[in-house]
Amino acid sequence: MKWPQILSPGAIAVTLALGTLWAGVCAMQWVSPVFLPSPGATWSALLAGIAKGELAQLTAGTVERMVYGWALASLAGIALGALIGTSAALRAWLAPTFELMRPLPASAIVPVAITFIGLSPAMVLIVITFGAVWPVLLATVHGFASIEPRLHEVGRVLRLSRAAFIFKIGLPNALPDALAGMRLSLTIALILAIVGEMLASQQGLGTSILQAARSFRAADLFAGVALLGLIGLVSNALLSMAEHRVLRWKQPR
Amino acid sequence: MNVQPVTAAPLIVFDRVVLDFGPLRIINELSFTMKRGEFVCVIGPSGCGKTTLLRLLTGLVKPTGGEVRHNGSPVSGPAHDVAIVFQDYAKALLPWRTVAGNVSLALEAAKVPKAERADRIHALLAKVGLAAHAHKYPGQLSGGMQQRLQIARCLAQEPAVLLMDEPFGALDAMTRQTLQDEMLQLVAGSGTTVLFITHDLEEAIYLGDTVLALRAGPGERSSLAQRFDVHLPRPRDQLSTREEPEFLHLRRLAFEHVKDTH
Amino acid sequence: MSTAAHRRFDLRGLVLPLVLLALAEAAMRIGNTESDTLARPSDVARALWEALRDGTVLVASAQTLGAALGGLALGGGLGLLAGLWFGLSTRAERWSLLSVELLRPVPSVALIPIAMLVYGFGFRMEIAVVAFTCFWPMLLLTQAALREVEPRLFEVVRVLGLGTAERVSKIVLPAAAPRVFVAFRLGVGIALVVAVTVEIAANPQGLGFGLMSAQQNLRPDLMFALLLWVGALGWALSAGLLLIERHLFRHTRAQGGNP
Numbered sequence A: 001m002k003w004p005q006i007l008s009p010g011a012i013a014v015t016l017a018l019g020t021l022w023a024g025v026c027a028m029q030w031v032s033p034v035f036l037p038s039p040g041a042t043w044s045a046l047l048a049g050i051a052k053g054e055l056a057q058l059t060a061g062t063v064e065r066m067v068y069g070w071a072l073a074s075l076a077g078i079a080l081g082a083l084i085g086t087s088a089a090l091r092a093w094l095a096p097t098f099e100l101m102r103p104l105p106a107s108a109i110v111p112v113a114i115t116f117i118g119l120s121p122a123m124v125l126i127v128i129t130f131g132a133v134w135p136v137l138l139a140t141v142h143g144f145a146s147i148e149p150r151l152h153e154v155g156r157v158l159r160l161s162r163a164a165f166i167f168k169i170g171l172p173n174a175l176p177d178a179l180a181g182m183r184l185s186l187t188i189a190l191i192l193a194i195v196g197e198m199l200a201s202q203q204g205l206g207t208s209i210l211q212a213a214r215s216f217r218a219a220d221l222f223a224g225v226a227l228l229g230l231i232g233l234v235s236n237a238l239l240s241m242a243e244h245r246v247l248r249w250k251q252p253r
Numbered sequence B: 001m002n003v004q005p006v007t008a009a010p011l012i013v014f015d016r017v018v019l020d021f022g023p024l025r026i027i028n029e030l031s032f033t034m035k036r037g038e039f040v041c042v043i044g045p046s047g048c049g050k051t052t053l054l055r056l057l058t059g060l061v062k063p064t065g066g067e068v069r070h071n072g073s074p075v076s077g078p079a080h081d082v083a084i085v086f087q088d089y090a091k092a093l094l095p096w097r098t099v100a101g102n103v104s105l106a107l108e109a110a111k112v113p114k115a116e117r118a119d120r121i122h123a124l125l126a127k128v129g130l131a132a133h134a135h136k137y138p139g140q141l142s143g144g145m146q147q148r149l150q151i152a153r154c155l156a157q158e159p160a161v162l163l164m165d166e167p168f169g170a171l172d173a174m175t176r177q178t179l180q181d182e183m184l185q186l187v188a189g190s191g192t193t194v195l196f197i198t199h200d201l202e203e204a205i206y207l208g209d210t211v212l213a214l215r216a217g218p219g220e221r222s223s224l225a226q227r228f229d230v231h232l233p234r235p236r237d238q239l240s241t242r243e244e245p246e247f248l249h250l251r252r253l254a255f256e257h258v259k260d261t262h
Numbered sequence C: 001m002s003t004a005a006h007r008r009f010d011l012r013g014l015v016l017p018l019v020l021l022a023l024a025e026a027a028m029r030i031g032n033t034e035s036d037t038l039a040r041p042s043d044v045a046r047a048l049w050e051a052l053r054d055g056t057v058l059v060a061s062a063q064t065l066g067a068a069l070g071g072l073a074l075g076g077g078l079g080l081l082a083g084l085w086f087g088l089s090t091r092a093e094r095w096s097l098l099s100v101e102l103l104r105p106v107p108s109v110a111l112i113p114i115a116m117l118v119y120g121f122g123f124r125m126e127i128a129v130v131a132f133t134c135f136w137p138m139l140l141l142t143q144a145a146l147r148e149v150e151p152r153l154f155e156v157v158r159v160l161g162l163g164t165a166e167r168v169s170k171i172v173l174p175a176a177a178p179r180v181f182v183a184f185r186l187g188v189g190i191a192l193v194v195a196v197t198v199e200i201a202a203n204p205q206g207l208g209f210g211l212m213s214a215q216q217n218l219r220p221d222l223m224f225a226l227l228l229w230v231g232a233l234g235w236a237l238s239a240g241l242l243l244i245e246r247h248l249f250r251h252t253r254a255q256g257g258n259p
Helices: A009-027 A040-054 A054-085 A088-101 A106-117 A123-147 A148-158 A164-201 A205-212 A218-246 B050-058 B099-109 B114-128 B144-157 B173-190 B201-207 B245-261 C003-007 C011-032 C041-054 C058-087 C090-103 C108-121 C125-145 C151-160 C164-201 C206-216 C220-248
Strands: B010-019 B024-036 B041-043 B065-070 B082-085 B161-165 B194-195 B210-214 B222-231
Touching: A009 A040, A040 A054, A040 A088, A054 A123, A054 A164, A054 A205, A054 A218, A054 B082, A054 C058, A088 A123, A106 B099, A106 C003, A106 C164, A106 C206, A106 C220, A123 B144, A148 A164, A148 B041, A148 B082, A148 C011, A164 A205, A164 B099, A164 C108, A164 C164, A205 A218, A205 B245, A205 C108, A218 C090, A218 C108, B010 B050, B010 C220, B024 B050, B024 B065, B024 B210, B041 B050, B041 B201, B050 B065, B050 B082, B050 B161, B050 C151, B082 B144, B082 B173, B099 B144, B114 B173, B144 B173, B161 B210, B201 B245, B210 B245, B222 B245, B222 C041, B222 C164, C011 C041, C041 C220, C058 C090, C058 C125, C058 C164, C058 C206, C058 C220, C090 C125, C108 C125, C108 C164, C125 C164, C151 C164, C164 C206, C164 C220, C206 C220
Parallel strands: B041 B194, B041 B210, B082 B161, B161 B194
Antiparallel strands: B010 B024, B010 B065, B210 B222
16 A cells, blocks of 8 residues: 555546445435445444444454454464475475465355354354465465575585575575465465354354344344445555565565 | 696686587586685687586586586586576576665675674675665666675675676677776785686687687597687786787787687 | 476375375274274275265365356456556556455455354355455556566557557556466365355354264264365366466567465
């Protein structure tokens, strides 16, 4: 996100125009308020939910799930990725299996997880972790596998131990790839958190927007969706900032 | 049999070294010695295996036949006092570490205690003229500076033997000349033995005590086509040395040799 | 993936899955387990074969693919047009930036309740969610594709004095085509994943719903069979599109790589 560019006057004007359009459509009743709540109604629902304290709880529930699953997935993905990425033999053994798993929708794991674990908080966490591990794992494997061969030679000439090589050369080299993978994992973690909540009726924003839809409470529904969008926005922005800080050395001359 | 006097015992011996790469014989029956403190330059057309020489010396590659000896014993793997400067310097540096950090890598590998490192890094950077850039990243340096950084890291190993693979090949002529002289200065003080690969005939004569000319596709013959001894006075100077009659004589010999073998 | 993997098919990679399958089959036959959760590989194969024969898998696949491709056509098509517009007009791109960054992060599955509210269950609801999800990557990748058109070509355009319409049709579009195709290929993958997810979460049709039904009816053999089928479908689509891409753009230097 390039901050100054995003907040250019033209951009703000366009966004405000879209908001006005939204309000206008609702005021003219071109779309039934059952389906499309006005911006005002959505805002009121948001405030009411915060005042009652329940929105905070629901948000916390979803965010917790997302973060735990994502953190676990990142740790496992990087550790396994380092192991597999540094061994050409392991890569040969595992590559086709990974290729087969890649196109599989992460959500398809849900019924399998329900079968083995049942509808429970643990199931949701496991689904999130399993689904979110693949982008990090594959990106880290690539990051380690694509280490400049010259750096391998430098490591050997300096007689670095395997552990020293992984920590001093392998990991920093793989970090840009791993971070990109982690960003993708975060998106998947949020999606799976929501799906998991919806199916396992766990307390969180996912369940609450589903219930709002079923009870035709459009304003609550839109408020919840807006919050989920906000979670996505903020978490991604935070990760991008961290990525930027860590990869400072990539700045051009 | 050659009886070498003990005081001039060769530091490095290539003894009838043969190297095959699959069905291709890259190096055949290569024999030469290097004395302690000698500056040996290797020239030859592409495919003659000159880059591979360095890898044989570091033990990164094992010979198919014959033996490479360092200090009397066969080379089995990288030794702590053998350093290698690669031609593609950008790829041999760690882009995520600062200039100081890159030099530090060699000290960390040698298990130098943390307290000592800062001083040694500073001294090394000063030697190659990068002291003012210690906190920059390699991506922010020019080509010549990056190569100096790599040299500094190699010097951090306090090498008895310095291997250089066309280190100045990717640099412009002015920078090349400057670095050539810096190299000579660095090495003169420390008595390091140097094996220097280059495709630049004049550079080889200017820098070396000895010039080895290799041939590509040796077939049945030895890879070593010819050996020139360079009897030019030291310290060398870009202008006066290159005008010496001996320099011009060697230059003619080398050019004619190259013409014949191409 | 490296080209070496394609040149010399490394059989080692097949060992792991085959060994695991063989072990699972043996273990379950020996233990003679009748289980609600596990299924023998041979039973899974049989379930898949029967489901194919009686048409249920094919119907479900058609439903899922229909919704996926319909949503891709709608959302991806709009994304492509918007991407072309923003890519060609820097002003449009700048003005759209804030709105795009605010709307893009909304997770696709969060729209399921909204689509349910408006359309109930069925195709339209699923297409709506897929369309929203596919719009953004198509938009961003098309913009990127246009940005990467060799600037030298634009100078050629100026020198030749080509008008805007000709500029777009003769230079910009052909130059950006390979990358746009990559975006489309990725879009198909995304569309399939989102369609299956919508079916798993809510919509009672298609392969995702089949998976959930199999689980609820305690048919692990059918569940794993469908899981395999979904994976195979995704892989086949991706591989097929990659082949088409390689063929279409075999004369172009810049080719999209495998993500």
